[in-house]
Amino acid sequence: MNWQLLGRHPSLVVGLLAAVLFALLGLVSLWWTPFPIEQISIARRFLGPVAEHWLGTDHLGRDILSLVMRGTLTSFVVAGLGVIIGIGVGVPLGLAAVAWGGIVEWLVLRLSDITFAFPAVIVAILIAALFGPGEINAVIAIGIFNIPVFARVARGGALAIATQDYVAAARLAGLGNAAIAARHLLPNIMSLLIVQGTIQLSLGILAEAGLSYIGLGTQPPATSLGLMLRDAQSLFLIHPWLSVVPGLTIVLIVIALNIAGDGLRDAIDPRLRHEGLNHGAG
Amino acid sequence: MGVDFDMTFFLVRRMAGFAATLFIAALVIFLLLDLLPGDPARFILGINATPEAVAALRTQMGLDAPAHERFLAWVGGMLVGDFGLSTTQRLPVAELIAERMAVTLPLSLIAMVVSVVVGLPIGILAAMRRGKATDTALMVLAQTGVAIPNFWFGMLLTLVFAVTLRWLPTGGFIPWDEDAGAAMRGMILPGLALALPQASILARVMRTALVDVTEQDFIRTARAKGMTKSEAIWRHGVRNALLPVLTILGLQFAYLIAGTIIVENVFYLPGLGRLIFTAISERDLVLVRGATIVLVVVTTATMLVVDLAYAFVDPRLKGREA
């Protein structure tokens, strides 16, 4: 990626900047928030936006801006770990399917079929039944959902690369399957993975919100954007503000990531458009 | 030999794959829930129960048998519609699930229909007007729609249409046999909430697919025959573009049922989701097991149906591998 490339794709710059900004906002919350997020003050609850509390306070009198900052961090961390699991397991599977072929490929495809049969919500339900709800629960559920997505994207991309003569040339040079996967296949599908990673990150943020909202994800006293919406659920008819702020934050983050993803895809290679799996989270 | 043989062969292979996936999925669910720490019998009877009572209940629940026998008994039972007895509610799991499906299934169907009816035309329109203001406006809308969590959109819809305008109920559900009209009215907002992101994704995928197809050689051939560009896209482009869209559609629909679980929460609908959450909190494992396998069956079956539809639409099926 070079700077001229960014210049030619303004939407990529805008999306990337906005996404990084949100990520930083979350990161900052580790050291500083306008108010401590646990600070409860019943006297000051349900404040609208005021000078002291830019985004108002919630039903316990907590500062919403502080909660949103920390919640953004949780969303990014959960979704990001989910992407890492997906890439870490899915990409080697996809590459192995292509480099070894035959029975390995068959196994990988069947494994991905079976994993596709478990939408993230169902995985989360099963894990919740086993270990109880929690952030880890959401990470695993989203990660498992991501595995077959990355396996398929990696396989699809690598299949196209594997027919290239330079892969045959590497075989002639005595390289084994693993070396071919590492030296030739992986570097050439990197751009594909970056684009899909961005898409899965935004899907993961949506999925985390959904899981926390139904009580399978992040649990108090920790907070996440989805959990804030869960807290707002019983009150939003009277105090809609409580649900508007975290909801809008999710929307903005996801739009930023999607614009960045689209921009990356166009910038890296216009031909990548059809390769990605552009589907919704479970 | 010939096409018919290939088609039969293809059908048999896909059905076998479907059955195998379900079998393994059932095994995974069974093993996961079987690994669960703690004894369900003791949990039901409480800490003060005598060991004899627990042992009796274990026997009654069939927990004494070896794991493989219990697994086979469970799968065998399901094949004849017996999903076992709920440990907390003491009712057949099949009955409980069927009751909730009366909410969940129609809801997903409404969402599917709405998302296709809205999403595909928008995608086609945007592709035909590529680069123009209409295209940009529609794609900004779709970009936003994709980013809105469906349950949050449900909250906003409630605020506008139920609280402010008072056109529709805020939530709850009146059973179909009591008042079908009211039941339907209760489905409108959750259906729309579910459909919005789906329709946005479909619109984007449809547009991309159609733009790609527009660049193909056979569109140029159609134009060489004497068609204008838009005539060529209508007659030759749309059908070809629907093939990749169908793949995405399958995945989306498959996950839609699972998605209803979240939206049900917003509207206090007594769907499958509520049943499952109660079951988890009460550790009613027979019910959790039954409900998850039903969700997995529906998900996989939807993918299968789309796969088969694909095969019938695309004549190049012969020899195509997964």
Added chain:
Amino acid sequence: MALVEIDHLTIGFDGHAAVSDLSLRIARGDRFGIIGESGSGKSLTALSIAGLLPEAAQVSGRIAFDGTPLPDNERAMARLRGKRIGMVFQEPMTALNPLMTIGEQIEEAINLAGISEVMPLALPDLLDEVGLAPGHVGRFPHQLSGGQRQRAMIAIALASQPELMIADEPTSALDAITQRTVLDLIAEICKRRHMTLLFISHDIRAVAALCDRVGVMRAGELVEQGETGDVFRAPQADYTRKLLAASRMQRRDRPAAAARVDGAPLLRVESVNRVYRHGGLWPWRDAPVRAVDGVTLNIVAGECVALVGPSGCGKTTLARMIVGLDDVSAGQLVFDGAAYRGRNLPPLLRAGLSLVFQDPFSSFDPRMTIGDSLGEPLHLLGRLSRDEHDARLAEAIEAVGLSVTMLERYPHEFSGGQRQRLAIARALVTRPRLVVLDEPVSALDVSVRGDVLNLLSRLQEEHGLTYLIISHDLDMVAAMADRVLVMEKGKIVEEGAPQSLFAAPQHSLTKALMAARLPEIAA
């Protein structure tokens, strides 16, 4: 008045001119050929006549059809080309709609031409005219062969009984024999219908055989035009002379001693079979395909042997087994006295034979430097010192006439001809004895083919190499090979020295290949 008049046509993309200031006339009944290499702007010129240029193109100049400037209105232009211009494109697979039968697609063209009242008659007649059977009507494009698809494409072009047919590289995606039959079909139809033809090709001999007037294009400019005979007899432009020279391949002179046909064989192929099974776990589903069926051959050190045959005859499969990319199903291979079955070729033996791929654009990893790609086969020699490694790379790249500084660069910085030189350098880096050349020049522009072939000849003399050339190009084979093997359906059907074999072919396939050969352009 000419049917097509082009005056000062300039076509640009983002300010770069792809066609500049081009003027030409095509008279009614003419068969006009445009010759040019890839990127010369010949296809854009053809598309501009039909109003089919990409939207991003900026066009200036004037194009008139039958005395009237082309209409600006899209619908009017579409109707004009639908009724009066027929088009045939290069790749018949992608040019046909995969979801519609051939019959539907031809009928649609008949309907659009506005002559649907005669349709019941028109369809069978058209099929007959292009040599398709009535049974092909219900087939989908993927169920037809390449030649049949191109025939269907021609039927679509003819449906409106056009005055002008534009054929853009109509045969370059087809194999030699089919190529000739499609060219003959186009010639015959033009003659019968008195139709004007605009024929676009990179193949100077195809143009010479088919057209009575030619234009030569290079980098967007028409460098020469005139009567075919005049242009080729006395070419005015240097570029035309260069193309003509490249099309007349001279047999290279080899010292008679170079090929000691009686020497000990370097490579022995002993009753090799390769069977592909489809249907996976259901072996009864498809009959196994015998790609290579009992092939036995010897190659003596220092020889240049060519393996020719139509696509799908098994020649590439055989080459892949020889270099160790695929395994034999039965039989064995012996290289330099050591027997192997394909992929079990041990590293040191692998270093002794190498392969040059057909497509220089896909044979280098775009993300690796040339040096890294060239150094890859050196793994086969075990651990080399840094100095020795670098020395080997320098030796190889200088042997093909390029400079050591290029090792740091990436593939996209090189032209097709340079890349093929680099591919040859990679094949030489382990100092092999046998080099397998898979269509070594067919992906290259005509004007650089000669250079690459000369390089190959020189390297063979200098390094005492043994060549096995896989090709369908009989002229190239006749110029290069000491011995030719003709392959059909997995079997070697004929063998001999090129002069005698091509002068008096015995087997039907060899005869057909010879008959499909386009005539040399008279000097």
